Amino acid sequence: MFKKVLVANRGEVAVRILRACRERGLETVAVFSEADRQALHVRYADEAYLLGPAPSRESYLRGDKIIKIAKECGANAIHPGYGFLAEREDFARDCESEGITFIGPKPATIATMGDKRIARSIVIKAGVPVVPGTENIESLTDEQLLEQSKIIGFPLLIKATAGGGGKGIREVQNIKEMPSLLKSARGEAEASFGNGELYLEKLVKGARHIEIQVLADTHGNVIHLGERECSLQRRHQKLLEEAPSSFIDAELRAKMGEVAIKISKAVDYINAGTIEFLVDKEKNFYFLEMNTRLQVEHPVTEMVTGVDIVAEQIRIARGRRLKYTQADIRIKGHAIECRINAEDPYNDFLPSTGRITHSLLPTGPGLRVDTGVYPGIEITPYYDSMIAKVIAWGETRGQAILRMRRALEEYRIVGVRTNIPFHQTLMDSHRFMGGQYDTRFIEERFSMKETEDDKKSNGEIAAILATLVAHSEAQKAAQIVRRNERDTSNWKWVGRWERMHR
Amino acid sequence: MFKKVLVANRGEVAVRILRACRERGLETVAVFSEADRQALHVRYADEAYLLGPAPSRESYLRGDKIIKIAKECGANAIHPGYGFLAEREDFARDCESEGITFIGPKPATIATMGDKRIARSIVIKAGVPVVPGTENIESLTDEQLLEQSKIIGFPLLIKATAGGGGKGIREVQNIKEMPSLLKSARGEAEASFGNGELYLEKLVKGARHIEIQVLADTHGNVIHLGERECSLQRRHQKLLEEAPSSFIDAELRAKMGEVAIKISKAVDYINAGTIEFLVDKEKNFYFLEMNTRLQVEHPVTEMVTGVDIVAEQIRIARGRRLKYTQADIRIKGHAIECRINAEDPYNDFLPSTGRITHSLLPTGPGLRVDTGVYPGIEITPYYDSMIAKVIAWGETRGQAILRMRRALEEYRIVGVRTNIPFHQTLMDSHRFMGGQYDTRFIEERFSMKETEDDKKSNGEIAAILATLVAHSEAQKAAQIVRRNERDTSNWKWVGRWERMHR
């Protein structure tokens, strides 16, 4: 039984896992890149070791170094978090051969489900429908993909075989777009996963992206924790998740849960995993892929079930039985997660970098914030732009929305632009409130532009605010100029002037 | 039905109530003293009005001004929070006569339960035992109290008739101490409540301070939400509360709950209230007093029952039926609240004032922080020293303690000293872990001194930290001196020197 856990990750998920370890009395080890010396995960761990320079390839993707550190400091388990090495079969295998417990599924399972094409064929064999696409063909060339695209028909999606987190996905409207999009998808897949292989999938219109959380122990027990609604995406990046989905009733939940358990059993799945489905308007569901790791959005499930998923991951990895049976799992209330990204929603969602100078977290009843940043931290271009997750729980979906609305209004981050205004606009959208959305909603039927009503009421206040700021700036400038005119002979004033312009 | 609520309070409780109002779509009004212009409650409310200078008597205790503001801005309900005007019959009555809903019990109930002597006699009539003390004598003089003290016997407690929040309480060991302690208790009672009347109560040794939360609507429904364990006190100030109490079993809980409901019905209680009991080692319980308002420690009950007590207060004040029946109330898991005060646990818990320059809140699963401060806020000597409450929930008491421990370790407040180290020491205490404590524990059997083990392991690290800080300070000083020696002729350097010494 391991006593010391190394967390092979950074940011909010590293902090999340460190907390779970600490709350179970386990010793913790952090690893960090040169850019992350002051990061929260370094501060919160019992031990912390430098991996290398900022770029992931030289730090967080250096599995060899991480295993070496684990061995040297006596950490006999590694939690990979999500991203980075979480779905790398070779890394899991190296851990195993060095006698280190990998907190996740068996390497073979990672390999099977990590190759999206193999995963699809296994699931088809188990009798579960998949979204039509390229099947059972290895290492497709651009020419083969072009051929296949004609068979599948447009619109379709190009996806990375080793994909995850929305990286390497391209939507194609017609055959003319294929060559350039194949090229850019391969580039992104290569950069993100070190593997440029691609496959194609039919684009299902008006569909919802629903995933089922499963937990499986080493004693053959597999349970599911219900679904998460993850349809709110932009460029295939999830932005907001809910549990439960307002689209799924108890019957469909039970049915999808059973299928998720069946798939997990088919691959001898162990630990926490997620089965992603597309659900069409007629409530037919199709297997998309399985994520063999902890998900970013796991907290919404934790909030409605009371299950601490990371604690269960540790429990399972220690060879113990699941704490819960399927009958213990009850969905109570509703939870929503907003991903707070350092990006400017008024400027095409371009990433924003800089130093966070102030931050005021929303707190109080029914709220949870998972974050890895604090005032003083620099947001660099090296890693993901997600800097925090705000999770609100309510007795009903309506209460959760109202709570999230007040949380977003309270949250202040100074130093970088964030997508908080995007989430605020979303919370006010009637379609969102009504639960009427699919995976195309953000890109096709959502706008950051304010309504005529907003313009009138707050335009005046905005004008006053800007005018008062401009006025006080002008006053300050006038003071400096006047002082300087008066006092150029006096070096004290010169020093002050110089200081102001540094 | 009211639409706009004025919160007649400041600090964390004002923020707590504003949030509850906002989450129910109610408009909110804050009031503030000159010291509180930048306080969180002013920033979070829809409207905010200045009351007057910093001292409470000139601001938060000015019921007349508050009612005037409410009428002028159209607020048709007032939530008093705790402290200040929360248990002032005259204020509640003035609200009523001005047609403003007072979110709390009827003025007559406040008067009855507010006079601790009248409350005791009503409870005795209802057949509930009380702690022996002075009964049914009005306006006791010092001479009468001296006489009574001989009958009751020592040790005993002097208490303020209008008391609350531990103010005006003195513990007396023998008759010689009586005169001076009567004087100081009267002074504190006068200063805190504008009423210097006192009464006496026998000091029950080895007792626990347990309170029952009740909710009562205007339709005659009264329920209880179980107990809170509040025995951990210092100078009669609560420091840590838990729900449930490890000392109370289901049978005793049900019995005490029934008695609490009986007392509430005896005084036609409406809204949220708390009945405080002393429970001796043999599990006999005695009525102490009823608090006719929201309690500081209400979040622990919210965490284990899922009931939003402030939301229920609003619901009841709107004349609606309780959302829950007694059968709906189930205790799930365990919650602990630590009150974070601006006081120095290493210097006799003296209050600490100053500007908060940084703050890092503990976040993540199962944690809640209620606070009214943020970096930039000045902690002044005008108000209570409580600046935040950390509440941790766990599936078991052990899990809650482990979670609280990691939360306290994460929490950083820079600018004032806090009692966080006190709570950390408490979390490590074997007696606390075992649940073996009574109201005398902190003062008699608890010490902030570290054990021999701590000294050894971390003394070395402390020495290194202090040495590195001293070394870098010495280096900085040396740089300045050397620069100055070298560069006195150069005004650029002089400017820099001057700047450093400002």
Add this chain to the structure above:
Amino acid sequence: MSETQAIGNGSAVGNECTVNLDFFMKYISTVNDTEYLIEIIDDSHISINGRVLSVDFKPVIGQPVFSLLVDGKSYEGFVYPGEEEWEVLLMGRQYPVIVEDEREKRLKAAAGSSIHDNGEYFLKSPMPGMVITVPVEEGQQIESGQVLLILESMKMQNELKSPREGIISRIRVAPGETVEQRQILLCIK
């Protein structure tokens, strides 16, 4: 308060002085084509289109977050200086506000529309990152919304689009190059 008095107050060395200059007191502020005439009366009063309001204005948690009480209503906004306007982020909405002092605005109006920008647009890097591709060439005619450059940052490929039509006059970076924030990438005429 007259100008002379104000400067008199400020003459103590090291003491911040308050200069109230009359000609700074009236502003015309424009939000989405709506103009507001705003006059600063004193520290706690302004008028907007002739309506006098009582205001209490304070920076909180450091710039750029400001708290504003207007006749009791409590607002809090981020106010960022933009290139030509102020961006105000208020209750989850962003408002572009052009603030001009009244005299300046009158002078400009008198001068007519003779002032024009010279028509050159510089595409600056919105963040540090690496140039992936530049799908345009010097001399090429481009349309508004056309992708000019793909920049990788935070593991994402970001398309930088043209805000207007024109001709690429110069390209200053090449694929594979690392660029700093605000570095000029290319110019459009």
Add this chain to the structure above:
Amino acid sequence: MSETQAIGNGSAVGNECTVNLDFFMKYISTVNDTEYLIEIIDDSHISINGRVLSVDFKPVIGQPVFSLLVDGKSYEGFVYPGEEEWEVLLMGRQYPVIVEDEREKRLKAAAGSSIHDNGEYFLKSPMPGMVITVPVEEGQQIESGQVLLILESMKMQNELKSPREGIISRIRVAPGETVEQRQILLCIK
């Protein structure tokens, strides 16, 4: 690195220079009667009682919070300057640390115990507040732990106690008086 080199590096105007002065490099630090000889070797190494450790020391969220990695172990502490010692708050415990540079300490030891404080203790107000009572008189003999003054602050009456025995030499405040933080309240000889 020699002293001369270090100053040479710093000669570029506006560039912070690192001065490593040899005589500042050895310290004797005392925690609760335990002495540690600590030597600063370079930016990332120290020795403690002759044992070499690799250290990585950084201020975080501004002074006084410091992060310290010692051979991989991660610690974070508050370090406050006290009157005569440093107060280190570490994992919920406070440690008083006296840091002396070795040379100074040796000189002091050589001078013997002739250096003595003149025996006067000044009771300073730990916070702003109002004096409620002063239960002692000038000239009165007092014991360690005896209450000298009651101060009201944050709605609490706080007893200020004597840290040692002695005689009240002077009382500088009276009941009802408002006092500032660190104001001297009375003296003990």
